[in-house]
Each structure stands twice: as C-alpha cells, then as structure tokens.
Amino acid sequence: MTVLPTALDASAPEYAANRENMLGKLGELTAEQDKALLGGGQKYLDRHRGRGKLLARERIELLLDPDTPFLELSPLAAWGSDFAVGASLVTGIGTVEGVECLITANDPTVRGGASNPWSLKKALRANEIAFANRLPCISLVESGGADLPSQKEIFIPGGAIFRDLTRLSAAGIPTIAVVFGNSTAGGAYVPGMSDHVIMVKERSKVFLGGPPLVKMATGEESDDESLGGAEMHARTSGLADYFALDEPDALRRARRVVARLNHRKAYADPAPAEPPAYDPEELLGIVPGDLKTPFDPREVVARLVDGSDFDEFKPLYGPSLVTGWARLHGYPIGVLANAQGVLFSAESQKAAQFIQLANQRDIPLVFLHNTTGYMVGSRYEQGGIIKHGAMMINAVSNSKVPHLSVLMGASYGAGHYGMCGRAYEPRFLFAWPSAKSAVMGPQQLAGVMSIVMRESAAAKGRPFDQAAEEQDAALRAMVEQQIESESLPMFLSGRLYDDGVIDPRDTRTVLGMSLSAIHTAPVEGARGGFGVFRM
The missing domain is CATH 3.90.226.10 (2-enoyl-CoA Hydratase; Chain A, domain 1)
Incomplete structure (x- = not known):
C-alpha cells in the first residue's frame, strides 16, 4: 500500500484558526438548513399534524429501510429568493428494500405543496440524477399543482416533469407515486404517468379539475370523493393500483412494490473498505x-x-x-x-x-x-x-x-x-x-473594472481627478461586495x-x-x- 503521509499539525495556531472559521461557517449553514426543516412555519406544521398527517421527511423516514442514511439533495433550493428555503420539495437518495431509490416528497406545509420555479428546477435535477444513474423514482405526492402567481415561469418548462416520467419508464427505470393528499391539475399527471400508483383512503384527491373548476366549466355539481377520491380511482377509473387505509399503510405498500421490482445494480459488490488512516x-x-x-x-x-x-x-x-x-x-x-x-x-x-x-x-x-x-x-x-x-x-x-x-x-x-x-x-x-x-475573485474583478475605467478616461482625454478617484473607490467596494455575496x-x-x-x-x-x-x-x-x- 502507498499510504499518504500527513504533515498536518492539529496543535498549530493556523489549524485552530482554520477550524474555528469552518465551524463558524457550518453554524451559518445549519441555521439556513433549519429553515427548510420548518417548511411553511410552525403554524402550518401544527395544522398539518392536526389533520393526522405526516410531514414530508417523516414519510421518507418510514419509507426507508431502518437505520439507513438519506442523502438529501438541494436542501437550500430557493435560498435568497422570495420563496421558502427548500422550495416546498424534498429530494434525495435512500435505500428501500435494499434498492437505492431517488425519492421526492412535496412539502404541503409550504403553500399546499404548490410548485414554484425553484421546485421545478429541483424536481428536474432529481429526474436527471435518476435517469443518469438508473435509480427507481418514488414520488410522495401532496401538491396543489403550480403556484399560480408564478405560472408564467412554471407552465411551459413544467411539462418536462411529465416528459421525464415517461422517459424514465421507457428506459426501464421504475416510477412509483404514493398520493397522500391533493394531486391536482397538472399534478394529476404525476400518478397518471407513473408505473405504480398507491392512494390513501379518504385522503388522496387526484383530478384534472376540482369541483369549483368543474362547476365553472360544465355546470356539474360534484364532490372531491366522487370526482377524484382514492376509492373511486381504485374501483372505477383504475388509476390507483393499491388502496391504502392510511399513510403508514401506503408507505408499507410502496416498500412492497419496490421489493417486487427485481431491480439490480449493474456493478458487483465493491471491495472491502478500510477507513482512512487519519481522522x-x-x-x-x-x-x-x-x-x-x-x-x-x-x-x-x-x-x-x-x-x-x-x-x-x-x-x-x-x-x-x-x-x-x-x-x-x-x-x-x-x-x-x-x-x-x-x-x-x-x-x-x-x-x-x-x-x-x-x-x-x-x-x-x-x-x-x-x-x-x-x-x-x-x-x-x-x-x-x-x-x-x-x-x-x-x-x-x-x-x-x-x-x-x-x-x-x-x-x-x-x-x-x-x-x-x-x-x-x-x-x-x-x-x-x-x-x-x-x-474571478472579487478583488480581481473590481480591479479589472477600475483599470478599464481609467483606460477609458485616458483614451477620451479626461483627467482622472479626485472626484473620479472617489467614484472609482466606491464602485470597487460595491462590486467587491456584490461578487463576494454572489460567490x-x-x-x-x-x-x-x-x-x-x-x-x-x-x-x-x-x-x-x-x-x-x-x-x-x-x-x-x-x-x-x-x-x-x-x-
């Protein structure tokens, strides 16, 4: 073996300063990631639980094999935007019945799980990962569809979600939808285009148009259950392949579906892994x-x-x-x-x-x-x-x-x-x-802009006087701050x-x-x- 030597001195002041700096940044990171865990805020978390429902990450935890990790992806999506950190969607990779799967879960505590522009980008990235790595996709669905005020940024590119589901299926990559609540309008096509669909008694609601839209469009009076309830889809439309009694039952059935996929890794078991020689x-x-x-x-x-x-x-x-x-x-x-x-x-x-x-x-x-x-x-x-x-x-x-x-x-x-x-x-x-x-680095970029300004002034025969120097210094500081924050x-x-x-x-x-x-x-x-x- 060619074991790397180390020259790192954990007792050196430089090491201590680096460590302290990193821990400070990790503290800032944790504070921002905690915002995603809060979803739409405590009020909406309490309301969701009061309805007897599990939170998105609780659903994922019950779905996964016991004591196995979940690699959450893009938890900071939408950070710095007008939308909630996490973008009302949880995505990641976890093991279900011994099979590594790409899992997505709507967070219904954030505007009913509605999809905003960052939710869309996050979902498309998850589909990309599933396709490239041939990971079965499990969608834990509870979403009112598109966030309507943002429809101009969602509607046209959003069709790629349904395109991806059909392409995954065509490539032999299994797709499974577990519907816990609303799956409305375009969102109805998530179960509609999945290979396997599980719905929950008196909870799942899947329809292209809800009762108000149906009444406006056709004059028909209807209710949620007859229009798109789990029992109707299990008995009449055939959209539901499995009828679950409650959320834990739905997740148990999802696990059984994965167990029967006969989905295998292309690569043989890896070699035995020895931990690194250093901490x-x-x-x-x-x-x-x-x-x-x-x-x-x-x-x-x-x-x-x-x-x-x-x-x-x-x-x-x-x-x-x-x-x-x-x-x-x-x-x-x-x-x-x-x-x-x-x-x-x-x-x-x-x-x-x-x-x-x-x-x-x-x-x-x-x-x-x-x-x-x-x-x-x-x-x-x-x-x-x-x-x-x-x-x-x-x-x-x-x-x-x-x-x-x-x-x-x-x-x-x-x-x-x-x-x-x-x-x-x-x-x-x-x-x-x-x-x-x-x-480039903030200082370099600001310096380049300063040089360009000075050369431009010289080319036009304008002196770079005290006022110009002050303007240049202010511009450099502004640019440095902007580039620093954006990097x-x-x-x-x-x-x-x-x-x-x-x-x-x-x-x-x-x-x-x-x-x-x-x-x-x-x-x-x-x-x-x-x-x-x-x-």
Missing part, C-alpha cells in the same frame, strides 16, 4: 479562511480514501494539480485535486492524459476544487495556455465515466470548467461552506448550482453514497471520441 474530523482545519493561502489537497485525500492509500500519477510533473488512483468505500476512483490554485500548461496536459486513462479503465473521477483558474501573462500565452486549457476542458467534456465534484475552496474562471463544474454535468456536485465560485456557497446552492453544501467531515460518506448510486448503472468510459486536441 476525518481534521478536515475542519485544512482549508484556510483566506482562500489566497494555498493548502495541500493530499491532506484532504488522505482523510477521504480507503486506508489513505493513494497512487499518485505524475507527481513531479504539473505539481499544481494532484492526480492519482484510490478506492472510496470500495469503489475505484481517479482523483484530480488542485494544489496551488493556478492551472498551468503542464497541469492541463497531465489532466487530459489522466482523464483518458480513467476512461480506458472505466473508473469514475472525483474532482476536488481549489483553483483560481488558468495562468495568464505573456509568457504563458506564448507557451500555449489557451490550447492546453482547452485540451483539459475537451477531455472533461467528452469523458464518459461518471464525475463527482467537490468545491473545497476557490473555483474561479475557466478553472471551474476544467475541473468539471456544473455546466459539465458531473453526476453529483457538492460544496464545502468554505467554497467560493465566480468568474458564496449558500447563494449558489440556492440556485441549484450544486447538489448541496456539506460538512467536510461528511464528505467520505456523501461521496460513498453517490458512488454507490452511480454504480446502479453501468460505468463505461469513452474509447476515443475526445475531439481534436490542439497540440
């Missing part, structure tokens, strides 16, 4: 509070991979990017981790070769981000940094093995692309609370640019669950087809 608790003190201060990503790798066993690839070439082979929870992985922040030509070429090798061996890739981007300057432009950076991005773009990305520190500029940022479709992307991502992980997670902001200590578990989900589908690399590499 994952120490991950809290590795990333500096000031991201301009470099850190050794091998210290992170040593606390993530099995046995801290890591075979580094080209260790002496392109040292600003660490690449190598390891296992994580028994699954083989290739790791690309930024060391000193900047990517040079050598690092770019090294990455492209490593990605090709991973594709030849059908090995998933884990990208650990801490990059300020590709190096600039006349020396590096003349040395071919554009074509070499393009080579790395080409390799990432056309790689077929699954990618997982973790933003640990900076993830700026085209370096974010080369390290498989969101636009490059990693199977999963998570961020630490210490992460920042933008076109923070909660802001980006609220827009679903990642799948969740995680505690660094949970990274091994989160990556392990992600790798297990990935291996439900075949893992096959590209054999060529990388496009033209400019040499």
Whole structure:
C-alpha cells in the first residue's frame, strides 16, 4: 500500500484558526438548513399534524429501510429568493428494500405543496440524477399543482416533469407515486404517468379539475370523493393500483412494490473498505479562511480514501494539480485535486492524459476544487495556455465515466470548467461552506473594472481627478461586495448550482453514497471520441 503521509499539525495556531472559521461557517449553514426543516412555519406544521398527517421527511423516514442514511439533495433550493428555503420539495437518495431509490416528497406545509420555479428546477435535477444513474423514482405526492402567481415561469418548462416520467419508464427505470393528499391539475399527471400508483383512503384527491373548476366549466355539481377520491380511482377509473387505509399503510405498500421490482445494480459488490488512516474530523482545519493561502489537497485525500492509500500519477510533473488512483468505500476512483490554485500548461496536459486513462479503465473521477483558474501573462500565452486549457476542458467534456465534484475552496474562471463544474454535468456536485465560485475573485474583478475605467478616461482625454478617484473607490467596494455575496456557497446552492453544501467531515460518506448510486448503472468510459486536441 502507498499510504499518504500527513504533515498536518492539529496543535498549530493556523489549524485552530482554520477550524474555528469552518465551524463558524457550518453554524451559518445549519441555521439556513433549519429553515427548510420548518417548511411553511410552525403554524402550518401544527395544522398539518392536526389533520393526522405526516410531514414530508417523516414519510421518507418510514419509507426507508431502518437505520439507513438519506442523502438529501438541494436542501437550500430557493435560498435568497422570495420563496421558502427548500422550495416546498424534498429530494434525495435512500435505500428501500435494499434498492437505492431517488425519492421526492412535496412539502404541503409550504403553500399546499404548490410548485414554484425553484421546485421545478429541483424536481428536474432529481429526474436527471435518476435517469443518469438508473435509480427507481418514488414520488410522495401532496401538491396543489403550480403556484399560480408564478405560472408564467412554471407552465411551459413544467411539462418536462411529465416528459421525464415517461422517459424514465421507457428506459426501464421504475416510477412509483404514493398520493397522500391533493394531486391536482397538472399534478394529476404525476400518478397518471407513473408505473405504480398507491392512494390513501379518504385522503388522496387526484383530478384534472376540482369541483369549483368543474362547476365553472360544465355546470356539474360534484364532490372531491366522487370526482377524484382514492376509492373511486381504485374501483372505477383504475388509476390507483393499491388502496391504502392510511399513510403508514401506503408507505408499507410502496416498500412492497419496490421489493417486487427485481431491480439490480449493474456493478458487483465493491471491495472491502478500510477507513482512512487519519481522522476525518481534521478536515475542519485544512482549508484556510483566506482562500489566497494555498493548502495541500493530499491532506484532504488522505482523510477521504480507503486506508489513505493513494497512487499518485505524475507527481513531479504539473505539481499544481494532484492526480492519482484510490478506492472510496470500495469503489475505484481517479482523483484530480488542485494544489496551488493556478492551472498551468503542464497541469492541463497531465489532466487530459489522466482523464483518458480513467476512461480506458472505466473508473469514475472525483474532482476536488481549489483553483483560481488558468495562468495568464505573456509568457504563458506564448507557451500555449489557451490550447492546453482547452485540451483539459475537451477531455472533461467528452469523458464518459461518471464525475463527482467537490468545491473545497476557490473555483474561479475557466478553472471551474476544467475541473468539471456544473455546466459539465458531473453526476453529483457538492460544496464545502468554505467554497467560493465566480468568474474571478472579487478583488480581481473590481480591479479589472477600475483599470478599464481609467483606460477609458485616458483614451477620451479626461483627467482622472479626485472626484473620479472617489467614484472609482466606491464602485470597487460595491462590486467587491456584490461578487463576494454572489460567490458564496449558500447563494449558489440556492440556485441549484450544486447538489448541496456539506460538512467536510461528511464528505467520505456523501461521496460513498453517490458512488454507490452511480454504480446502479453501468460505468463505461469513452474509447476515443475526445475531439481534436490542439497540440
């Protein structure tokens, strides 16, 4: 074994400062995530419970196998918007009857579970994950349909929800709907397009138009039960495949449906997993509070991979990017981790070769981000940094093995692309609370704008006087503040640019669950087809 050594000193003042900074950020994160747990607020939680109903996460807990984890995805969706944190929807991956499933659950305490623009983005991301990894989909439904004041942003793109359900089914990926309450208008098509449908006695209401709409449209007098109740759909319309007596019974029946799916993982059982040789608790003190201060990503790798066993690839070439082979929870992985922040030509070429090798061996890739981007300057432009950076991005773009990305520190500029940022479709992307991502750092961006203003004034023959200096200083401060706030992980997670902001200590578990989900589908690399590499 090639066990990584460690130089981390947990008694050093720098470590203590880093740890304290990370714990402060984790406290802020927890406070925001707690808002999602509160749903629509205590008043609506109490009202929901008073009706004898379970909360969304309680339904998920009863559905899952006992004492198994649930990897919640996008819990901060809609953060910083006018909508509730969490976007009235819970999504994630959990194990039901031994089968890993993608689970979605409407939160009816938030505007009756109505779907807003961020709910839609979150649901579509969940479907994308299910399709890529061939995970059975279980929808725990209780929603009044679209949030009508937002219909202009929901109606047209929202049809993709139903398209996805039919495509999942056509691909042989099971879809199951458990209806606990209203499933109205467009929402009626969720059970309508699912392979298996379970409804709850005197609770489920599935109809395209409720009694008021029916009366307006046709003049017909009707009631909820005769129009769309569970018993009617079980006895008359045939929409319900199973008629449950109450919510626990519905979830028990859902478990039995999954047990009979005969759904199998494509990958054999992973190798036995040995824990890292070093304490994952120490991950809290590795990333500096000031991201301009470099850190050794091998210290992170040593606390993530099995046995801290890591075979580094080209260790002496392109040292600003660490690449190598390891296992994580028994699954083989290739790791690309930024060391000193900047990517040079050598690092770019090294990455492209490593990605090709991973594709030849059908090995998933884990990208650990801490990059300020590709190096600039006349020396590096003349040395071919554009074509070499393009080579790395080409390799990432056309790689077929699954990618997982973790933003640990900076993830700026085209370096974010080369390290498989969101636009490059990693199977999963998570961020630490210490992460920042933008076109460039706040100070650099503000400085560039200042230089442009000064050059523009000089070109027009205008002096850059005291008033201009004051205006420039005010603009720089405003831009720095804006970019800083827009580069923070909660802001980006609220827009679903990642799948969740995680505690660094949970990274091994989160990556392990992600790798297990990935291996439900075949893992096959590209054999060529990388496009033209400019040499």
